[in-house]
Amino acid sequence: MRKSELKKLKQILLDMRQSIVMGDKTSSIDDESLESSEMPDESDKACTEASQKIAIRIMDRDRNLLRKVEKALDKFEDGSFGMCERCEEEISVQRLKVRPVTTLCIDCKEDEEKLEKVYQKDVIEEQ
Ligand SMILES: [Zn+2]
Structure with a gap:
């Protein structure tokens, strides 16, 4: 991979x-506005609880993504960025541009997705 691409x-x-x-x-900030809202009736309350669950899930997803971003940035330090963790081949630049946090080349990722389907695992979608 070219240095200019790595930098990008x-x-x-x-x-x-x-x-x-x-x-x-x-x-x-959104959480604060939820608390200050007027006395909700039962259906509103259920609604609020549902949206809070969604908010928590989004935060979990963000934390998960943040961890992946940090991990990818670490790889720049040891020079292993852009290398597949499974087969150690270079991951294509096109793929990295779409998903810079990816740690697998497209072939290994496809293999993994096939396995995930077989075992019906609940896997958090890679961003
Ligand atoms: Zn691979």
Whole structure:
């Protein structure tokens, strides 16, 4: 991979990290507005609980993504960024541009997805 491409991908990851951190701030503001809302009746309450569950799930997903972004950034330090963790082949630049946090090449990822379907595992979708 060319150095200019690596630099670009690192910038994408840094931007991703930034937006996740900013996103956390936004969701805590939303929580405050939920608490200050007027006395809800039963159906509203159920509604609020559901939306809080969604908010928690989004935060979990963000945390998960943040961990992946941090891990990818670490790989720049030891020079292993862009290398498949399974077969140690280079991951294509096109794939990395779409999913810079990926740790598998397309072949290994497809293998893994096939296995996931077989075992019906509940896997958090890679971003
Ligand atoms: Zn691979």
